[in-house]
Amino acid sequence: MLARINSQQWLPGELIPNEQDLAGEFGCTRTTVNRALQALAAEGLLERRRKAGTRVVQRTSRDAVFTIPLVRHEIENSGQTYHYLLLNRDISVAPEAIRAAFALASDQPALYIKCLHLGDGEPYQLEDRWINLSAVPKAEAQSFEVVSPNEWLLREVPFSRAEHIFRAAVAATEEQQLLQLKADEPVFVIERKTWLEAQSITSVRLTHPAYRFKLISRDPL
Amino acid sequence: MLARINSQQWLPGELIPNEQDLAGEFGCTRTTVNRALQALAAEGLLERRRKAGTRVVQRTSRDAVFTIPLVRHEIENSGQTYHYLLLNRDISVAPEAIRAAFALASDQPALYIKCLHLGDGEPYQLEDRWINLSAVPKAEAQSFEVVSPNEWLLREVPFSRAEHIFRAAVAATEEQQLLQLKADEPVFVIERKTWLEAQSITSVRLTHPAYRFKLISRDPL
DNA sequence: GAGTGGTCTAGACCACGGG
DNA sequence: CCGTGGTCTAGACCACTCG
Numbered sequence: 320m321l322a323r324i325n326s327q328q329w330l331p332g333e334l335i336p337n338e339q340d341l342a343g344e345f346g347c348t349r350t351t352v353n354r355a356l357q358a359l360a361a362e363g364l365l366e367r368r369r370k371a372g373t374r375v376v377q378r379t380s381r382d383a384v385f386t387i388p389l390v391r392h393e394i395e396n397s398g399q400t401y402h403y404l405l406l407n408r409d410i411s412v413a414p415e416a417i418r419a420a421f422a423l424a425s426d427q428p429a430l431y432i433k434c435l436h437l438g439d440g441e442p443y444q445l446e447d448r449w450i451n452l453s454a455v456p457k458a459e460a461q462s463f464e465v466v467s468p469n470e471w472l473l474r475e476v477p478f479s480r481a482e483h484i485f486r487a488a489v490a491a492t493e494e495q496q497l498l499q500l501k502a503d504e505p506v507f508v509i510e511r512k513t514w515l516e517a518q519s520i521t522s523v524r525l526t527h528p529a530y531r532f533k534l535i536s537r538d539p540l
Numbered sequence: 541m542l543a544r545i546n547s548q549q550w551l552p553g554e555l556i557p558n559e560q561d562l563a564g565e566f567g568c569t570r571t572t573v574n575r576a577l578q579a580l581a582a583e584g585l586l587e588r589r590r591k592a593g594t595r596v597v598q599r600t601s602r603d604a605v606f607t608i609p610l611v612r613h614e615i616e617n618s619g620q621t622y623h624y625l626l627l628n629r630d631i632s633v634a635p636e637a638i639r640a641a642f643a644l645a646s647d648q649p650a651l652y653i654k655c656l657h658l659g660d661g662e663p664y665q666l667e668d669r670w671i672n673l674s675a676v677p678k679a680e681a682q683s684f685e686v687v688s689p690n691e692w693l694l695r696e697v698p699f700s701r702a703e704h705i706f707r708a709a710v711a712a713t714e715e716q717q718l719l720q721l722k723a724d725e726p727v728f729v730i731e732r733k734t735w736l737e738a739q740s741i742t743s744v745r746l747t748h749p750a751y752r753f754k755l756i757s758r759d760p761l
Numbered sequence: 762g763a764g765t766g767g768t769c770t771a772g773a774c775c776a777c778g779g780g
Numbered sequence: 781c782c783g784t785g786g787t788c789t790a791g792a793c794c795a796c797t798c799g
Contacts, residue, residue, distance in 0.1 A: 325698050325736060337765065348789050353766075369796045370765045378694055380609040381732070383704040388601040473599055477546050483604040483757040487708030487728040487750035505726030505750065507708040511602070515546060529708035529726065536704040558784065569770050574785075590777045591784045 320355060324364055324375055331377040335365075362539065383536040387483070387509070389470055390436040390444050399438035405464050406497070407433035413449050420512065421451040421519045430458055432468045435497060442498040443531065448523040455520060469523075478513040478520055485509055487529070498528050505529045541576060545585055545596055552598040556586075583760065604757040608704070608730065610691055611657040611665050620659035626685050627718070628654035634670050641733065642672040642740045651679055653689045656718060663719040664752065669744040676741060689742075693734075699741055705731040708750070719749050726750045 320341070323329045335341075338356065342349045356373060359365045363382065367373045394401045413421070413429040421429060430450040436443050448468055450458045455476055463471065490498070490506045498506070509525040541562070544550045556562075559577065563570045577594060580586045584603065588594045615622045634642070634650040642650060651671040657664050669689055671679045676697055684692065711719070711727045719727070730746040 325700055327698060331695075331698075339765095348791090349766095350768095350790080351788060353768090354787090356766090367766065368798090369767075370763080370798050372765065379613060380607050381694075381702050381704075381734075383606045383608060383702065385604045385606070385704075385706075386601050387604060392600060473602075474552075477548060477552075479546055480759065481602050481604065481757075483602075484754055485606075485706055485728075486754040487726045489724060489726060489750070503710060503724060505708045505710060507706075513602075529710070533705055533707040536702075538701065560784095569772090570785095571771080571787095572769060574787090575768090577785090588785065589779090590786080591779050591782080593784065 321359060321364070324359070329375050331375045333375055334372050335375065337372060382539070384539055385483075385534050386537050387511075387534075389473060390446075390467070391470060394436065394438040394443060397438065400440075402437040402440065403465070403467050404435040404437065405432070405462075406435060407431065408463055410452070410459070417449045417522055420522055421449070421453070423451070423453065428452065432463055434463070434467055436467065436469075441531070443527065445494060445497055445526040446523060447526070448521060450521045451519050454515065454518045468521075472513075472521060476515070476520060478515050480514045482512045483509060484511075485534070490526075494526055498526065500528055501530065507532050507534075542580060542585070545580070550596050552596045554596055555593050556596065558593060603760070605760055606704075606755055607758050608732075608755075610694060611667075611688070612691060615657065615659040615664060618659065621661075623658040623661065624686070624688050625656040625658065626653070626683075627656060628652065629684055631673070631680070638670045638743055641743055642670070642674070644672070644674065649673065653684055655684070655688055657688065657690075662752070664748065666715060666718055666747040667744060668747070669742060671742045672740050675736065675739045690744075693742060697736070697741060699734040699736050701735045703733045705729075706755070707731075711747075715747055719747065721749055722751065728753050728755075 329335050336344070338349045338352045341352045345352065356365060356367065360367050364376055365373050366376050391401045409431045410428050411431060412426060413423070413431070417429065418425065423429060430452050432446070432448045432450065434446045436446065446467065446469060450468065452459055461471060486508045488506050488508050490500050490504065494500065494506055507527045507529050510523070511525070512522045513520045550556050557565070559570045559573045562573045566573065577586060577588065581588050585597055586594050587597050612622045630652045631649050632652060633647060634644065634652070638650065639646065644650060651673050653667070653669045653671065655667045657667065667688065667690060671689065673680055682692060707729045709727050709729050711721050711725065715721065715727055728748045728750050731744070732746070733743045734741045
């Protein structure tokens, strides 16, 4: 059935036969046809509605899936030696935007971390993070001097949802120094927020030197 | 079962009961348990191996899914008026990298297009594209003066695989002019290659002004 | 109202791969 | 070897929603 879509034997917008007919045609049960069609629908190739039937989707966009690995693995897998540097650790009242995301009262503190990830001594990623202590109280006992919050959170705290924003930006003066950027080198910024159910866990800004960073999509599945 | 993972009742790395036992526990058939576990495994929460059983995955990365919409829709949905400008259209021999990707002989031409997408008169995206004429011969008959290659390809040519690369970059002189960039404004670059089965369809570089562009992930499913 | 997909059952056979 | 998950069948009932 995938071949029929790719070969345009079934055209976009076109109604395809119902499950019973396809089962007859392919010599299998409707259960099996249903599973195949649901898989194709999950990939976005088909649109299915009860009574209305199944149509080939007229695509109006393309999806890209990115796997954002643990920085340490990313660096080690490229054959470099990983180093980690804690720059700042502070429990204080977060800016309004963060407090709102964490649903904190105006005097309720959160945990702030700034740190640097290096490959072969070269700065690779600047991590600027707030952690919601009311969601992750055990973070308070962590010094984050050896293990990065990135890695600790991934290991210790499950999450059910994550939001990512990618952007290009001019480097701030501090970023220029910490990331040892070349003159006028921009940065690639990843902003990530994660939740466990309804509760906000952490909000982080990951900054990379543009000349040494790119993101490549992986295949779906 | 998802709740048991999120609540860490089933810990990462831990073996969970087999399908038969779960079926007994949840009062349903093994078929139903199997479907649920396969769905959780597809989301990357479980790892399943015959005989070895099913384990909660120790996560080492996070996935982000981006929907890259048709530029025209993106602009129109933000309430702006869309304009399109064809800058260049040429059938010529492509650079080595493109020829290799398209599997073209060294004298075999391809179709080159350069064009600009604007929102309310402001440049939003510069599109720089090669189309493989041996895969998409009917593209040769298209002038691309009114309909962008972006839109035409999405409508006319199915694809089965796409690769995306995101990066931040310093703007080239031409990009600075065409995108009317502010002084030292960097660009956000999307490079995309698409295939239909084994055949390479097109390779495109989409350049956006950093100050007016960001990409936000969507939820899986 | 009736046709479509959504979902479940109860059972079967099989492929893989760990012990 | 044999327990595990992978997949299929044959059938049932149901929920949605189009016409």
